[in-house]
Each structure stands twice: as structure tokens, then as C-alpha cells.
Amino acid sequence: MQGVLANDMGIALVNIFLLAILFVVAVAIARMRSLFAIVMLSGIYSLVSATWYVAVDAVDVAFTEAAVGAGMSTAVLLGAMLLTSRTAKPEHLFSRIGPMLVCVATGAALIYATVDLPALGDPNSAANTGVGYTYLEINWYDTGIPNVVTPVLASYRGFDTLGETTVVFTAGLAVALLLGFGERSLAEMIRREDKGGARTKGKGQVPTAAKDEEPS
Amino acid sequence: MNADHHVILRVVSKGLIPIIILFAFYVQFHGDFGPGGGFQAGVIIAVAVILYALVFGVPAAMRAVPPAFTRSLAAIGVMIYAGVGFWAMLQGGNYLEYQALFHEPPGEHHGQHIGIMVIEIGVLFGVSGAMLTIFYAFAGRVAEIRDEDW
Known part of the structure; x- marks a missing residue:
């Protein structure tokens, strides 16, 4: 017992x-002006929340959070940051009141909602009694795969995962169609290098094609 | 590259990138037994290429992994996944019914293993291709990552 x-x-x-730690990092992100530091701190936020998912035994979620939140989105945000300025503009005091009220109201609603939530790991909760329990029972006979998350994702819910993959593909396609494939600057640079011979490219020498497509 | 004070960064990441990709394949093929799977592995592979792009410049990364390749990869991944469904239908089962792939009775797992393996490869291709396409779309708009940008 002890x-x-x-x-x-x-x-x-x-x-x-x-x-x-999550709270401190979130407050630091909200107060900071340097975008580079904010991107790094949001990576740290993802990493700490991934650690916390491990602490509550959600290993697969933690893995995804670490790979997507801390790895992928940090890298994409770094790439996006190169297109804009390095610091955020300071806002007026009055323009902060509206967002503040929204945050407080949402937070209060969420805290109110947690009163009705079952305790973590409660065997009588809806998540543990219904189809989730059935999966745990029949998974080994059905699929013979030890990690129950994989058959749920790929076999029992194969349609959902197909939809998710399509969503990811559609997202990539949509971004590429909106922003372009990013090939124009590359093509220009390769042409220049091939024509000019080896290593004549200097620092800060921006190809003209890349300049042309800067947003006005 | 020119006068180079990121030499430690370059040397370290040159050693790390193959290991990152190797780890991605471990995550991919070990997903049946431990945490992980196609989605995570795809993101890890994409991050390895993005790390290469951040350290060695986007044009170098685009030459190693061309944008035309990444967007085809995303489409091929979705097609592989959907194709497993049609394969199951051709074998007389329902769409994505892995049990029908090799006409197995319930309790035998060959079709489940193969089916999940193949669709995870589809997810790997789809996710890594789409993520790299998104990254190239953003990063391809600036010609080169300058030293002041760090």
C-alpha cells in the first residue's frame, strides 16, 4: 500500500x-517578440508535451507529437520564417483585451468540462468499455500483431487512415498549388551554375527568377 | 560553399542524416511491434531531407531529392494504399479486407501482416512526399538561406 x-x-x-514547464513555455511564447525564439520554444513545447504523453502511457501519440510537432513543424516554420521579418510587431494594449477575453472564456469552459471527464485509466469510462475493450480482446486472434495501435489504425480503421493519407496528400497539393512548387529558383540557379562553371556563385547573389516571384 | 563558419553544423549533420533515415526505416518496419508506423517514419524521413536543406541550402536538397519526385511520391503513396483495397476486392473480399488477400480463414494472419505492411509503405510515401512538397513550396521561394537568417 505504501x-x-x-x-x-x-x-x-x-x-x-x-x-x-508547458505553462512557462506557453507564457514565454505569448510574451516574446523574436520569431526565431518563438519557433524554437514551440518546438520545446511539443517535445515537453510528447514527454508528458509518455508519462500518461500514450506512447504512439508521444512519438507522433515528437516527430511532427518538434521536428516537422519547427522545420517548416523555420522555412516560412525566412520569407517574413524576424520580429513580431508590438500591439497596442487595447487590441490585446479581446483575445485575452476569448482565452479566459475558452479556458473556463474547458476547466468546467473536465469536471465531467472520467479519471485517467478509469476502467468504467466510455473509452475503456466499448469498442476499445473489444479491440484489445480480439486483436490477437484477428491480426496477430502485438502493438494494438497498428491494427486499429490500419486494419479495423483502415478507411479512416486511407482518408487521413488522402488529407495529407491534398494538403501538400493545395500548398503547392497556392505557393508554387518552389522549382523556379532552383532551375535558375542550376542553369547559372552550369553555365558559369564550378563555384562562381557568391553569397547574397539572388537569382532573378526568385526576385520576380516575391510577394508584392 | 563559401567562407564557412557552420563547419561543425555541416560535419555533424552529414553524419546524422543517414542515421535519421535509418531510424525512420526502423520506425516504419517495427511499427507492428512497438510505437511508430508509416506516418511517423514519413515525417522523420522528411525532416532528414529538411535538415539537409537547412544546413546545405535548399538548391542542394532539391538536387538530391527533386520536387517533381516528392510530389509524385505523395501521389504514388496514396495510390499504393488505395491499390491494396482494390487488390482485396480482386481477391473477392471487401475493400481493404486484408483477410481476403490470400483467401485465409479467420485466425491466420499472413494477409493482415502483408496488407498492413504495404499500406504503411503507402502512408510512408504519401506523408514524406507531401511534407517535402510543402517544405519546398515555402523554402523554394527564397534562393538561399543566408547566414544572417540563423
Whole structure:
């Protein structure tokens, strides 16, 4: 009994510690003006939340968060940051009041909603009694795959995952159609290099094609 | 590249990128047994190429992994995934019914393993291709990442 109690205490401390880091990072992001620091801090935010997902036993979610949130979106935001200025404009005090009210109202609604949520790992909660429990029971007979997340994702919910893959593909296609494939600057640069021979390209020498397509 | 004070960055990332891609394949093919799968592996591969682009410049990355290749890869991935569904239909089952792939009775798992493996490869192609297409769309608009941008 003593051991169980101490274990619960340790988990609670880990949760409080990680959530406190998340809170501090979020406040720092909200107060910061340098976009580079904000991108880095949002990567740290994702990494800490991935750690927290591991602490609540959601390993697959943690993996995805670490790969997408901390890796991919940080890299894409760094790429996007090159197109804009390095710092955010400071706003007036009055223009902050509206967003502040929205945040407080949303936060209050969410905290009110948590009152009705079942406790973490509650065996009688809706997530653990319905189809989720059935998957855990029949998965081994049906598919013979040890990690139950993979058959749920790919076999039982194969249609959903096909839809998700299509969504990702459509997102890539839409961005490419809106922004262009980014090939024009490359083609220009390769042509220049091939014509000019080896390594004549200097620093800060921007190809003309890339200049032409800058947003006005 | 010219007078180069990112030499440590370049040397370290040159060693790291193959390991990152190797880890992505581990995540891909170990997804049946541990955390991971096609989506995560696709993102990790995309991040490896993006790291290359950030350190060595976008044109170098575009020459190694051309944009035409990435967007074809995304389309091919979705086609592989959808194709498994049609394969199951050709074998007389329902769409994406892996059990029908090799006409197995319930309780045998060959079709499930193969089907999930193939669709995960489709997800890998689709996700890494789409992510790289998005990155190229953003990063291709600036010619080169200058030193002041770091």
C-alpha cells in the first residue's frame, strides 16, 4: 500500500513538473517578440508535451507529437520564417483585451468540462468499455500483431487512415498549388551554375527568377 | 560553399542524416511491434531531407531529392494504399479486407501482416512526399538561406 501510494505521488509530481514547464513555455511564447525564439520554444513545447504523453502511457501519440510537432513543424516554420521579418510587431494594449477575453472564456469552459471527464485509466469510462475493450480482446486472434495501435489504425480503421493519407496528400497539393512548387529558383540557379562553371556563385547573389516571384 | 563558419553544423549533420533515415526505416518496419508506423517514419524521413536543406541550402536538397519526385511520391503513396483495397476486392473480399488477400480463414494472419505492411509503405510515401512538397513550396521561394537568417 505504501509503495502504491509513493508511486502515485511520483507520477503526480512528474505530471505537475511537466505541465508547469508547458505553462512557462506557453507564457514565454505569448510574451516574446523574436520569431526565431518563438519557433524554437514551440518546438520545446511539443517535445515537453510528447514527454508528458509518455508519462500518461500514450506512447504512439508521444512519438507522433515528437516527430511532427518538434521536428516537422519547427522545420517548416523555420522555412516560412525566412520569407517574413524576424520580429513580431508590438500591439497596442487595447487590441490585446479581446483575445485575452476569448482565452479566459475558452479556458473556463474547458476547466468546467473536465469536471465531467472520467479519471485517467478509469476502467468504467466510455473509452475503456466499448469498442476499445473489444479491440484489445480480439486483436490477437484477428491480426496477430502485438502493438494494438497498428491494427486499429490500419486494419479495423483502415478507411479512416486511407482518408487521413488522402488529407495529407491534398494538403501538400493545395500548398503547392497556392505557393508554387518552389522549382523556379532552383532551375535558375542550376542553369547559372552550369553555365558559369564550378563555384562562381557568391553569397547574397539572388537569382532573378526568385526576385520576380516575391510577394508584392 | 563559401567562407564557412557552420563547419561543425555541416560535419555533424552529414553524419546524422543517414542515421535519421535509418531510424525512420526502423520506425516504419517495427511499427507492428512497438510505437511508430508509416506516418511517423514519413515525417522523420522528411525532416532528414529538411535538415539537409537547412544546413546545405535548399538548391542542394532539391538536387538530391527533386520536387517533381516528392510530389509524385505523395501521389504514388496514396495510390499504393488505395491499390491494396482494390487488390482485396480482386481477391473477392471487401475493400481493404486484408483477410481476403490470400483467401485465409479467420485466425491466420499472413494477409493482415502483408496488407498492413504495404499500406504503411503507402502512408510512408504519401506523408514524406507531401511534407517535402510543402517544405519546398515555402523554402523554394527564397534562393538561399543566408547566414544572417540563423
